[in-house]
Amino acid sequence: MSRSEETKAILLKELNGRRARKGKVPLEAFPEIGCTSCGELSTANERLFEAAAAPYIRTCQQCVLGGYPFRKLRLPSGEAVEWYRSNPTFHRSSDYGIVLTNCALYLFSPFWLMFSRWRRFEIGAIRGAEFRDSGMFPALRIQLQKRVVSLRTPWDYADEMKFDRRNLAEAAERIRAVL
Ligand SMILES: [Zn+2]
Numbered sequence: 363m364s365r366s367e368e369t370k371a372i373l374l375k376e377l378n379g380r381r382a383r384k385g386k387v388p389l390e391a392f393p394e395i396g397c398t399s400c401g402e403l404s405t406a407n408e409r410l411f412e413a414a415a416a417p418y419i420r421t422c423q424q425c426v427l428g429g430y431p432f433r434k435l436r437l438p439s440g441e442a443v444e445w446y447r448s449n450p451t452f453h454r455s456s457d458y459g460i461v462l463t464n465c466a467l468y469l470f471s472p473f474w475l476m477f478s479r480w481r482r483f484e485i486g487a488i489r490g491a492e493f494r495d496s497g498m499f500p501a502l503r504i505q506l507q508k509r510v511v512s513l514r515t516p517w518d519y520a521d522e523m524k525f526d527r528r529n530l531a532e533a534a535e536r537i538r539a540v541l
Contacts, residue, residue: 491503
């Protein structure tokens, strides 16, 4: 069995566990179309997000928004996720989150106060976005009309911080592309 076949077998087992908890019939094979997290086929205009490292993993928007830290994000109807990132490592007690939709940018920081951990910024209100690197505190800086909002990622192992830097730099690029 190849590495990806092994991974698919594990993912199928997890997928069927999730389906069983929802009272849905198990799938016999790893789905080649549709969402590989819930096993449902998407509707015609629904987008599936591919995992960069494993393109056979595809997630529907509902499943993306069902995981931490996206679970508490409520999107207005008609708003669709276009890009999202987080770094769900097991050793971290909390994670950051970045979501770009067709209308707005959403940022989640564990450093912000409990009641406002997800913040929404209309794309029309954003003047600029940049990635500011620093050894300890790499950050995404969002320039609004009168202030700057900064999302910094946690101090961590070098590999994790490298992954975070890539996320922050890509976020800045993608935001600038829609301004
Ligand atoms: Zn799904």
